[in-house]
Amino acid sequence: MSTKVVARAPLTFYERTYLPTILSGLKVTAKHFTDTVFRGKTVTMEYPEERWVVPEGYRGAPYLVKDQEGAIKCVSCQLCEFVCPPKAIRITPPGADGAPADRTNAEKMPKEFEINMLRCIFCGMCQEVCPEEAIFLQKDYSLTGESRAEMIFDKAKLLKLGGTHGGVQKWKHKLEGAKAQEVFPV
Amino acid sequence: MPQFTDILFFGLAGLVLLFGFLTVANPFSRNPVTSAMFLVLTIVSLAGLYVLLHAFFLAAVQVLVYAGAVMVLFLFVIMLLDLKEEEHRRLKSGILAVGSLAVVAFVGILLATLLKAKPAASAVAGRLVEGDTAKLGTLLFENWLLPFEILSVLLLVAMVGVILLTKKDLK
Amino acid sequence: MEFLQYLSPSTQFVLFSALKIFAVFGVVMTAVAYAVLVERKVSAWIQNRVGPNRTAPFFINYLPVIGPFLVRLGIFQPMADGLKFLLKEDFTPNYVRKVYFWIAPAITVIPALMTVAVIPFGSTLGTEKMVIADLNVGILYTFGIVSLGVYGIVLAGYGSNSKYPFLGSIRSSAQMISYEIPMGMSVIPIFLVAGSLNLGDIIRYQAEHGWMILKQPVAFVIFLIAAFAETNRLPFDLPESESELVGGYHTEYSSMKLALFFLGEYANMIASSAMMVTLFCGGWTLPFVTALSTPSSSILIGLLHIGVFFAKMALFMILFIWVRWMLPRFRYDQLMDIGWRRFIPAALINIVVTALVVAFLHD
Ligand code: SF4
Ligand code: SF4
Numbered sequence A: 001m002s003t004k005v006v007a008r009a010p011l012t013f014y015e016r017t018y019l020p021t022i023l024s025g026l027k028v029t030a031k032h033f034t035d036t037v038f039r040g041k042t043v044t045m046e047y048p049e050e051r052w053v054v055p056e057g058y059r060g061a062p063y064l065v066k067d068q069e070g071a072i073k074c075v076s077c078q079l080c081e082f083v084c085p086p087k088a089i090r091i092t093p094p095g096a097d098g099a100p101a102d103r104t105n106a107e108k109m110p111k112e113f114e115i116n117m118l119r120c121i122f123c124g125m126c127q128e129v130c131p132e133e134a135i136f137l138q139k140d141y142s143l144t145g146e147s148r149a150e151m152i153f154d155k156a157k158l159l160k161l162g163g164t165h166g167g168v169q170k171w172k173h174k175l176e177g178a179k180a181q182e183v184f185p186v
Numbered sequence B: 001m002p003q004f005t006d007i008l009f010f011g012l013a014g015l016v017l018l019f020g021f022l023t024v025a026n027p028f029s030r031n032p033v034t035s036a037m038f039l040v041l042t043i044v045s046l047a048g049l050y051v052l053l054h055a056f057f058l059a060a061v062q063v064l065v066y067a068g069a070v071m072v073l074f075l076f077v078i079m080l081l082d083l084k085e086e087e088h089r090r091l092k093s094g095i096l097a098v099g100s101l102a103v104v105a106f107v108g109i110l111l112a113t114l115l116k117a118k119p120a121a122s123a124v125a126g127r128l129v130e131g132d133t134a135k136l137g138t139l140l141f142e143n144w145l146l147p148f149e150i151l152s153v154l155l156l157v158a159m160v161g162v163i164l165l166t167k168k169d170l171k
Numbered sequence C: 001m002e003f004l005q006y007l008s009p010s011t012q013f014v015l016f017s018a019l020k021i022f023a024v025f026g027v028v029m030t031a032v033a034y035a036v037l038v039e040r041k042v043s044a045w046i047q048n049r050v051g052p053n054r055t056a057p058f059f060i061n062y063l064p065v066i067g068p069f070l071v072r073l074g075i076f077q078p079m080a081d082g083l084k085f086l087l088k089e090d091f092t093p094n095y096v097r098k099v100y101f102w103i104a105p106a107i108t109v110i111p112a113l114m115t116v117a118v119i120p121f122g123s124t125l126g127t128e129k130m131v132i133a134d135l136n137v138g139i140l141y142t143f144g145i146v147s148l149g150v151y152g153i154v155l156a157g158y159g160s161n162s163k164y165p166f167l168g169s170i171r172s173s174a175q176m177i178s179y180e181i182p183m184g185m186s187v188i189p190i191f192l193v194a195g196s197l198n199l200g201d202i203i204r205y206q207a208e209h210g211w212m213i214l215k216q217p218v219a220f221v222i223f224l225i226a227a228f229a230e231t232n233r234l235p236f237d238l239p240e241s242e243s244e245l246v247g248g249y250h251t252e253y254s255s256m257k258l259a260l261f262f263l264g265e266y267a268n269m270i271a272s273s274a275m276m277v278t279l280f281c282g283g284w285t286l287p288f289v290t291a292l293s294t295p296s297s298s299i300l301i302g303l304l305h306i307g308v309f310f311a312k313m314a315l316f317m318i319l320f321i322w323v324r325w326m327l328p329r330f331r332y333d334q335l336m337d338i339g340w341r342r343f344i345p346a347a348l349i350n351i352v353v354t355a356l357v358v359a360f361l362h363d
Helices: A019-039 A079-083 A125-129 A155-162 A170-181 B004-024 B032-052 B056-081 B093-117 B121-126 B133-143 B145-166 C002-006 C009-046 C058-062 C066-073 C077-087 C098-118 C138-160 C163-194 C199-209 C217-230 C255-280 C299-326 C332-362
Strands: A062-064 A089-092 A112-116 A135-137
Touching (some): A019 C299, A079 A125, A112 A155, B032 B056, B032 C138, C009 C077, C009 C299, C058 C066, C163 C199, C163 C217, C163 C332, C217 C332
Antiparallel strands (some): A089 A112
């Protein structure tokens, strides 16, 4: 590629006094100054009081959700634990004689479910992979804590923060269908 | 009881000597920058002596020109050259001898002049060099105009010479 | 005030001088702290931001309306800033030249504070002149002291023993020496016109004959621009230009030592604003108001004079801050070019013309 040298136009005497630059600088700064001071136009968002509108599809912190009936959706399949790139999720399965799931159409639920928010990269893989639609990246962007231990969210906390997800309850409809045919999958 | 000004005089004179000594023969550091800084301190203490003589103009000019401008350029050059080997140089006996000889000769000349002048002590005390800038200007531009002009031309010649020397591609 | 009469004149002199020194020192320190605040606020406003508006000491809850307003203005921010600088870890990198690294901040601050000594910041308060040292060669003293300020920066760069600070200090020494010359030359016409080197006399002259800024506009422009260069403010902040030299001469500094550099910079700004007010804008006098342009023995008028002086100074400080956002940084060769090839000839011509005019008017 060849270079093209563009000749600079010589400055006129007026330009060489720097006056036009100074004046235009004065104009711009004065405009912004009056805008801010007299018209109150600022770009600053005063954060704790004002908050930004989190856009749809924002990938914030991943939380566990419950279904409309208040049951835990997660079935402790550990797919999310497996897929999580930074290994932020740790699931303790209930084991052979652990507590059963609190909904009728599931076999089990996790004994403990921890997400280390310091490790999590908010990639959304867990949400993507979850067969039960039990984990969702929600709109929380301001995660703070005073210690590392505090930033590891346990099951209770995740469920509380996650709330109810009013989405599909896919097994419920299957169950209804099965009931009608009197074939029980569980 | 010694006068307050006497104490100041001896204090400042002592400082001038101390800093002067540290400039040329600092036993703790042979760093040229340190020497230059002590030279600055010498100049500033000297300005203090001028103030004691009520020669405010001289004091101010001393600080302004020597400490503020000339020495900064000195420092500038020393820092740019980064004289490392200077710190490791050993004193050679020949140089030491020549240097001491020069010092002795200079002190001799000074002493001889001082002894010859021998002004009456009272006369000196009465004749403070008053810091009147206007008078100084009149003296310079009326009584000593020729030497003044010669000196300025000399400086100009030196300046032009330096510029000529530093121009590499002069045909 | 009875007991003052029993003191000898020299004791009185020492007492009053000490009082004035303490007062001026305190005022300058406070002014520096609030200059930083003003800088942050004005900068914020020019950039459509809000600026510091959070620092609220505990007692603010007891002030109903004014309290929150003061907090919004950031009035308490300087205290928090100062405390932060004091409490931060004082870190010394282990490859620096320790002695120079340590004394450089002090050398920057001391001359900046010393310049204030000769500035007549008011007429009289009672019988006492409102200037610490009424020197006959006031302006020369200022220039002498200011010229020492460059050592702080040079030694900071040398002591840091690292390339960006070094480049910054080299730039600064060249820049400050270059601009001292036009600055010194630009004020000569003023002394030609006023006929004295004493700053008090110059104010007196201006009270009678009108401000110097009208008589010597060229001198004023040169002095103003040289003052920007001398205080290392934008558009001439090449010694610390963040975008090229990280932070310039104070790259390696932290904590209180860094704060001392800022203190020096702002004290220098205050000193040059005070100089400009004194030399060009009539000092503590106001035109058209006779009561305010003649020294008077009443305490109230004396205080008013001091107020006028500070108001004018504040205007110059705001100018310093404002210009920072008006102009981009000059290139180094442009800086030198303006200094040596424009201002020095302009200042010389100004001297010659003024001298001729003064000589002809005299006869
Ligand atoms: S969002 Fe990504 S990183 Fe975070 S828990 Fe889910 S899979 Fe792991
Ligand atoms: S959250 Fe979903 S993917 Fe993870 S263990 Fe529970 S059911 Fe399986």
